[in-house]
Amino acid sequence: MEIPHVLPVLLFGSDEKLPAPYGLLSAVLHAHSGVRYLILIGLIAAVFLAFNAMRKDQAWDGSPKRLGRLAMILADIQLLMGIFLWVYFIYLNTGLKMKRLKDMLGMQEVRFMAVEHAVMMFIAIVLIHIGYIRAKKAPSVRQANKSQFLFYLIALIMILVAIPWPFYGHMGRGWF
Secondary structure: OOOOOOHHHHOOOOOOOOOOHHHHHHHHHHHHHHHHHHHHHHHHHHHHHHHHHHHHHHOOOOOOHHHHHHHHHHHHHHHHHHHHHHHHHHHHHHHHOOOHHHHHHOOOHHHHHHHHHHHHHHHHHHHHHHHHHHHOOOOOHHHHHHHHHHHHHHHHHHHHHOOHHHHHHHHHOOOO
């Protein structure tokens, strides 16, 4: 069996032109678009609380830790939905053929979704995990809050840049 034939069957259960049922694709795409707002709210709150706790030398065990963990869990769920959508997008546009992939990457809006958006979001999620782990293992409460604040703030900025907002023109998506 060839890998290009087996992969869509394993991922989507069929080898049709649309490998996943359209209802499933639509549901995952809308959920992926909606969860971004929960992540943004969670990250903004986690950054704000970590900054305040860092200024006041408050313990990291309270709200900053809980909101940081919630933002991390939401980001992980978002990553799983994003991987599904990314694989679907790449398969549908290329059929997993390298020449078609090269042609596809020559188009700016397609490259944004296939490469730039995916890579920046993945890096942002890694930064969220690093920030949470460093805060958890920090020797002092100030260092814990500082780690969460810095890593989550950088991740938040990356996410804001990488989201395909409607005002991005032809590269943008709808609000939901």
